[in-house]
Amino acid sequence: MGFLQPDPFLNELTSMFERNREKGSVWVTFKRSSMKSTVQSNKLTTAGQSIEYKCLIRATDGKQKISTTVGAKDHQRFQASYATLLKAHVAALKKRERKDKKKAAEVDKKDAGPKKPKRV
Template identity: 75%
Template sequence: MSSGASQPNNISKVRLQPDPFLNELTNMFERSTEKGSVWVTLKYSSDKSKLQRNKMKTAGEKIEYKCLIRATDGKKTISTLVGQKDHQRFQASYATILKARMTALKKRERKDKRKAADSDKKRGVLKK
């Protein structure tokens, strides 16, 4: 008999502090460079159960909400909680990692402004 505590599909889940989370996220991006994807989700969370939150509300205590960030590559799931005080520093580091690792994205094709204006003029003449 096995208990229901085992993880489905052998996916390991780890809650990390923000800095180790960013390091592990970088490693995930490196492992998935050739093949695979990394999914990152952000969620508003208090990290308390509904029962605990209700007790805190009735007692008049302030509930501190944080940002729960999860990342997975399909094999490993990591997460962290970021409070309001650390959010700007974390967001700046996170943005730097994303800019450095999203190299497979294609650049958007932009029309030359002059060519676009000329083609609009031609269409206007043809429509009349």
């Protein structure tokens, strides 16, 4: 698919989550980026201009790749929309099995048991 604006990116990410609901995975990565090459950024820093960094967001399900950039102004709105999207579509995660601390401590004591004497 390629590079999208933030709102179409969220719509496409929603459909990607729905396609992979039963079986499959979706990987989402966030990265700070200036969207300029290193040569251009070196020229800007030597000229005394500051570089405006954006957040580069990529998503893939192994078959399709999409990406977008979000500036500092739109970051709060995008994060709120992204959080809502995750809450709706990440329901398939397995609950973590928590062990009772008292039972785990008792099992550890039983396993330790009497120590064997060392051979000399």
